[in-house]
Amino acid sequence: MTETNGNDSNDIRGLLSGSGYSEKAINYFLEKKNMGSLSDADQVSELTGTCGDTMKIYLKVEEGRIKDAKIQVLGCPGAVASAMAAIDIIKGKTLDEVQGLKDRDIFFMLEDIPVEKTHCIRLTNKTIQKAIKEYRSNNGKNAKGE
Numbered sequence: 001m002t003e004t005n006g007n008d009s010n011d012i013r014g015l016l017s018g019s020g021y022s023e024k025a026i027n028y029f030l031e032k033k034n035m036g037s038l039s040d041a042d043q044v045s046e047l048t049g050t051c052g053d054t055m056k057i058y059l060k061v062e063e064g065r066i067k068d069a070k071i072q073v074l075g076c077p078g079a080v081a082s083a084m085a086a087i088d089i090i091k092g093k094t095l096d097e098v099q100g101l102k103d104r105d106i107f108f109m110l111e112d113i114p115v116e117k118t119h120c121i122r123l124t125n126k127t128i129q130k131a132i133k134e135y136r137s138n139n140g141k142n143a144k145g146e
C-alpha cells in the first residue's frame, strides 16, 4: 500500500469526493495497487479510448485462469480507479468468467464514480476483453478457460 503524503492526499481526496467518487474508488486511485507490468506476462494488450486515455494490460495465465495481472494507465482518475478495481476482480477468475465481465461489475466494485466517468469503466473492460480475445487467438485450443 502506497502512502501519499499528507496534505496533498487530503486535497485530492476532497476534490474527488466532491465530484462524486466513493471512498473506495478514491483509495483505488491513490493506492494504485495493481499499476505496473509483469515481466513474464503471457499476454500484453493495449487500447486507447476515444478520449485519448490509454491502458496496457499484462496477464499471466495458468490452466485457463488469470494467475496474475497488472495494468498501466495513462489517464484520468476514473480510468485509474476502474483499472485497479477491475484487476482485483479478474485475478483468479477463468478466462470464460472474465469474458463475461460486465461494466456494472466494475462499477459495483468501485461503489460510486461520477456518471460522466462511466466511459472510463468501459475503456477498462474493453482493454480486458481485447486481451482475453488476443490471448485466446494466440494460444488456440490451450486457452479454453476451463
Ligand code: FES
Residues within 6 Å of the ligand: 049, 051, 052, 053, 075, 076, 077, 078, 079, 117, 119, 120, 123
Ligand atoms: Fe478517458 Fe477517463 S477520461 S478514460
